[in-house]
Amino acid sequence: MARLTANFFKQDALVLAPLLLGKKLVRVSDNGVKNEYVITEVEIYRGEEDLACHASKGRTQRTQVMYNSGGVLYVYLVYGMYWMLNIVTGEENNPQAILIRALEGTTGPGRVGKLLMLDKSFNTENLSDSKRIWLEDRPIIDTYKTSIRIGIDYASEEWRLKPWRFYY
Numbered sequence: 001m002a003r004l005t006a007n008f009f010k011q012d013a014l015v016l017a018p019l020l021l022g023k024k025l026v027r028v029s030d031n032g033v034k035n036e037y038v039i040t041e042v043e044i045y046r047g048e049e050d051l052a053c054h055a056s057k058g059r060t061q062r063t064q065v066m067y068n069s070g071g072v073l074y075v076y077l078v079y080g081m082y083w084m085l086n087i088v089t090g091e092e093n094n095p096q097a098i099l100i101r102a103l104e105g106t107t108g109p110g111r112v113g114k115l116l117m118l119d120k121s122f123n124t125e126n127l128s129d130s131k132r133i134w135l136e137d138r139p140i141i142d143t144y145k146t147s148i149r150i151g152i153d154y155a156s157e158e159w160r161l162k163p164w165r166f167y168y
Helices: 013-020 109-115
Strands: 024-028 034-046 073-078 082-088 096-103 133-136 145-147 165-167
Touching (some): 013 034, 096 109, 096 165
Antiparallel strands (some): 034 096, 034 165, 073 082, 145 165
16 A cells, blocks of 8 residues: 555644544564554544643644644653654644554554654654655545543543544
8 A cells, every 4th residue: 555645644633533544554663674553543632722732832842843744743752651653734833633542453552652662763753754654545444433532631621522532
């Protein structure tokens, strides 16, 4: 299947999230081993107004990557041990990202980061031309479920209850 191009990721996160389900994530490790995984669960973080989104605090050194045009990675460390994999989406200066919550056979964004052997060097990686991580097209998943996002107790009820988690 073909690698997804930058234009694919320039869509609004609400449009793109269900389209990521079933896509193939390819990871080539430092020793040259190529592994392929299918995305089964994602979660949207959309704009400065979304109080669950890191960009709700505005443009900072940490969130600067979210203000890029879609197709780059936003990778950050939580709890001092888990690297979270997010794909920046949409147009430049409109901060949005989609968290990859699960891959076929691996559930939980911390486990995804560990499986993919992510580290800080992946932050700002461009999926269009990376030699070590990219997404490939696969047929669209027509039947999927939505629910509220997980682990965002710090956000107001309005934002906690958005059905912005997609899975199959």
